[in-house]
Amino acid sequence: MTRTSVLGGESGHRSFFGGSVPHSRLVALLAAALAGMVLTITVGTPGFVVGAVLVVAAWLVTSPTVHGSLAERWVARRRWRERTRTGTVAYLPFDQARWHELGTRRRHRRAAAREAAALRERPDGAEGMGWLDLRPGRPGIAWHAPTGEEPYLSVAFEVAGQIRGIESEHAVEADQIAWGAFLASLGSEESLARAVQTLTRVMPPDPAGHEAWVVRQVDADAPEELLRSYDDLLAEMGRREMVQRHFVVVRWPLTAAFFRAAERFGTGRDGWRRLMVEEVDGITRGLRRARMGRVRALTAQQTAAVIRHMQNPLRPIDAPGADPEVLGLPSVDDYSAHVVRDVDPLTGEAVEWWHRTALITARAMATGERNSLWVTPLLSGMPERIVRTLSLQTWMVPAREAKATARLDATSDHSELLRRREAGRLLDDESEASLTAAQRRLEDLRPGTQHHGAEWLGHLTVSARSRGELGQAVRLVAATAERGLGIERLEWLDTYQAAASGCTWPIARGMRPPEPTTAQRLMRSLTGHGAREAL
Template identity: 45%
Template sequence: MTRLSVLGGETGGRGLLGAGMSRQRKVGLVAACIVGGFLTLSLHIPGAVITVCLIIAVLVATTGENTLWTQHVARARLRDAAKRGTDVYRPYDAAEWERLASNTDRSERKAVIRALAALRQMPPGADGMGWLDMRASHPGVAWHAPRGESEYFSVCFAVTGQLRGIQSSRAVDQAGELFGRFQASLGKLSSLASGVQTLTRVLPPDSARHEAWVRSQLAPLPERVTGDDETARRARRAYTGHIEAVRSYDALLRQMSRGAMISRHYVIVTWRNDARFAAAAATKGPGRDGWRELMADEIASIRRRLQAAGEGRVDVLTARQTAAVIRNMQHPDWPIDQAADVDPTLFGMASDPAPKAHHVSAPGPDGHAADWYHATAQAVPASIATGPRTLLWLLPVLTNMRLPIIRTVSITRVVVPTGQAKRSARQDVTSDQAQQLSDRDKGRLVDEDTVVRLNAAKRRRADLAPGTGHAGVEYLIHVTVSARTPEALAQARRQMSEAFDNSLGIEQLEWFDSYQPAASGLTWPIGRGLRPPKTSWGDRFERRTARD
């Protein structure tokens, strides 16, 4: 029997106003109380009336799943993007930039500004991304400085996975335990790596490797010759046989891949570019040379740990290979393994505005323009129905889909050091128990949501007991579906929502309809989507003073 684990019921930190209240409502109520306080002091009774009206307005605007405030923010975001021209993306081209910048026609000024805003180095999903190491035949180390977030580095590892073929329940349990140990190792105070993203890409078979194999097996294509002697006839037969062999193998690949889907698995590890990283890199060498030397050691260590975790074959992707994966996720017609023609500094595909979708319109490998539509959603832990689950609980959305949907499922985790996670669990248990006692003292029925949160916090505290070797973790699940038409994309969205609800017990997927182009990056192999957990001054001091 495969081991069962209870998931669900988690809502994050409790805070001063409790856990059952959204961030929008908390901010709105605090602002309403501050403004209302000044109005009451200055206007007395009229000010108090206005304060009550403000509080009621906040409660109404933040009630429900798709609140009025959320709708307002989404519309404002779309209007702002259209006004500034950032709803369109075109890969940066120096000649085009110079042509637009030299346009002095005042009647075309707005159009020129929009066109200049569309020309960007990186696509919306990889805003602020560059490379610390993009050398050929070297592990690709991406350097990220997203707007409003801390800098970090990421490296993508391609793995074959822990389970292949039919495996026993014991093998499944051992695989889960090994990967759990790998994640826990990132939560040690001595660890510089801080986050891990596991990503599964489900797509039609990629023929790039098969085509490379058949090219290596065939003799060089002979030249076509004229003449009627025996040598010319033999040469023509060789030429015809070569072409027929290639066409036959191509037909076989097309027949075998019709309606079939394969899975590719990746593990992305992230490192924060903070004071601890800089201090460790300084011992390796000056400046960025020291950073690269440190990252080389870290990458080798992570690769060994992934192999020890039973992840099968572990390959560190180069910058070109990582960019090829991202190109495939934007335009699935491009083979995911075709990296020779990719520019790691300019891998974005042209995109245009589309309702509730990331619309990519760019040439495929055959040179003809093609359209692809993508939609990304997230399943936050609070939407996961509480209940026991096996280690294979995500399998239905990875393999057993009714339609052959091209999709990417990503789980981004930020590992929380054990001490910090224990303190958070104890605080949450205390807060929820105090809420229960308060409800009983006031003669109110105990809120079911409080009971669920308390049980989840108690499980978390038990998992972090001394001797378990566990660390804390904050995680988010993201999924991206792709289709060639808006109608097919809408169908894929419906089926994916049904699969998450019926098969996984995730009650709701939150689709990022007002910023789908940027949301696509949440399922790219670059470790986006989850900010580092908030830490107290004591936790930061403890990590800074840690010694290897």
């Protein structure tokens, strides 16, 4: 029997007041309540009435709905107006000559400022990204410093995948155990890598490999009809079939522990590079032990080729010689789409590709048991030829911290249920589901299991050649996600779709590290990072 896990229902850790109410809503309600108290003290009864109205208004404005709260929708509309006004909805690769020309323009300064805002070194999806190592023939080590986030390094690996062809249930279960062991190795207190992004790209097949095989293998005197028939076969396959490419991206946060480990290999960035050689080798071995088949670390040029292919699927995903410093293609944001304007590399004709990205969270999923094949309907179970990319990120949490958080969550949920029973109120389904999830985490983390905590987040990008085709593809994908995966709602990241596209590129974007509690911060400080003299 295939191993299963329970996903969905638990949207986050419990707040100080119990439950998993978003911090923004708590702040709004507390601010309204405090304002009401001050008005009551200073003005009296009219102040109390005004304060009550403020609390009700805050509750209504922050109430979650299928399309987000009123406050979230207001913020989205304001963000879109601001981006449109400043010109940041467009992106053009930076050009020094064009920048200088716009700076010297005396007339039409507002239009020049908008065009200058579009000239940027990196597209929104890879903002703050550079390279620690971009040398040919070596693993490409990306260095990220996104605005408002902690810096980190990432390396992309192409893998063949665990299941290739027909496999028995025993083999599938062994694959799951091997993958779990790999993730658990990153949850160790000694591990410098903390997050893993698994990426699956569903796209039309590239006949280049088959054509190269024909050139190498077929006799020069072969009949022309034979070559034409093979070419017709490749064309027919390209019209009907879709193929998958799999990638695993590993993320190393630049923490004090990383700096201390790098000092043992050398000073400055040289020490970082030498440490990363050891880390990449270790991850490669771990992926092979996890039964991922053929594993290769992508160079910076290969990673750049994948990123550019994901913006324009007509560009080969294995294009040789891609410039790692040129990651973005000219684009403009629509309210609900990232529109890339490029050319067909074969014909030179202008083309457009429309992309829309959605967020997948636990709170948007129906609670239930799922095995490791739960995303299969979205990847290979659709008869329609839809270009799509699914990214699942997992952030590993050391068992000690995960167990403490689970214990606090279970205590909070149990107290909430007791309060409801004592007050004679109906039991809340969400609270019961949360308590069950917290207790399940405690059971998974019991001593001797060698398990660690994990938090996960998913992103899905759908691509099409036009606005109409994208709308149709989005509806089909959403229906498949609901029926086959139990995802009740895909949260489309509208008004900043260009940045959202980067969440399905092989650069481990889109997930913040879990926020440690005050006690966990204190314990980390007491633990330290080991003696400088140690190996």
